[in-house]
Amino acid sequence: MRKIAWGREWLALLICLVHVLPFYILTTTSFKAYDDFSSKWVAPGYLYLDNFVNAWREADLDRALVNNAIVTLGSGVLIVLIGSIASYPLARHRTPLNRAVYGVFVSALIVPPLTILVPLYKFMVDIGGMNQLWGIILLHVTFSLPITIFLYTGFISSIPYELEEAALIDGAGRFKLFYLILLPLLKPITATVVILTCVNIWNDFQFSVFFLQKKEMHTITVALSGFFSQYNNYIGWVAAGSFLGAIPITLVYLFLQRYFIQGLSSGAVKG
């Protein structure tokens, strides 16, 4: 066994403690009774769950959770489908036209779509996409396409062409090539794409708050923001609501954290 450098270990522990502090305060606050005015640093010495019950009910979190799941899943599937097929010709047939198309997609990486909010809102009203889950799904898919196409195109370009060439000589059609040969090879980059885009979609507030204004359509963040402005004084409720809202993605992260970190690293190194 190697010698342990205890100084480093203690420093690591200290860093961890500093970084979990906000979660500690969130926890003490959300478990505290309404008439308990003790400092947030002090943990309550009793078990009190009313905050959670009230937050769950008043913020309609069960419906919000279902909406969140539908939006994230629907967007994720469409992103992978539309993004992967779009990247195939962009990676394999670099004609001047295709280079230009690729340039258009990727240049949108830099500019956040929030800047076109006003006209986008009008357009969504015109096509009847307001307060519809399919409306926000289409938006999420479109705004995720630049990063998706960027990652897929980069990845496909790095796969040797010989495989496809061989299949082509064997008489496979070009479309068949894509889903028989290439698609199975795309698994690792697909994991990266799904993690990078779906975390943002799951957490989205800035678009959902505009386009899902009807209560039945609220996602978690929108439901929480309404709840927060209504029950500003019930700090325990707000804390419990935030706690509940953060749980699902935290659990996913803790179980799949290797993929999260690999996804970000490989996505960044490719850039």
Added chain:
Amino acid sequence: MNLKSLVRFVPERLWNSPAWLNLLYVPALLLFGLFILYPFIRGLMYSFTNWDGYSQTFKWIGLSNYRRMFSDPDVARVIRNTFIYGLGSALFQNIIGLAYALFLNQNIRMRALTRTIIYLPAIISPLIMGYIWYFFFQYNGGAINDVILLFADEPVNLLGDPDTNVWMITIVNTYQFLGVAMVILLAGLQVIPKDFHEAATIDGAGALSRFRHVTWPLLAPAVTVSVVLNVIGGLKLFDVITAMTNSGPGYSSASLSTLMYQLYFGRQDAGYAATIGNLMFVIISVVSFTFLFYLKRRETSLA
């Protein structure tokens, strides 16, 4: 299945042309055109009108919105805030992120756990993160004021004071996303071949000079990605501001995105809001491309 027999009149050469594959990006292009390009052009148009956001009619008012924007003291303040959010967070995130990455790139048993915890906030919704930090900054009973009251008689109003609130929000954004910088820089450190360091050590280079002459130049590509990502993220900051101060007091902590939101939904000033949106577009593209250009050039000059 054999489509070819159905369309015999298509010459073989044309049928086999790879150009058919371009059909595969048509769905993506369609979405792009409908939800990005078309609204973008409409947005340019609205900025020359006094549209209120819901009426069928509006008047063309020429450059009035732009003139108003450049003489609006609120906008000047908001641009300043946006730059603090963007450049401030990027600076802090990358300095601390680099320190953490260098630290964790050593032999540490708690390394995986530490990395997991530092990155955790980055996957939580920024809105929720804003609420969590609100419990720290609250004037009455906030966690920070509880500590301050041990030493002073008066609590401090960190979010209500226009001199401090922007920095508090920057700190929260830094805390939340410095894990992103750390992960990217750590990945960058790990692709630097170990021999380089060994060779430098044999040549008598100390830790500091190894960092300066080996690590730092070879880390340049990772720095580019990390800085540009964080700058863009900070310039468009929205959720944390909404959660912590709702842009207030007044517009003192607003960013361009929250200002646009308030003008549109709070004051039905859609024409002006679209103008702010266009300004935001210009600022973010210019700043990000400048950073990207400069950092890319730096990569090659260091290599």
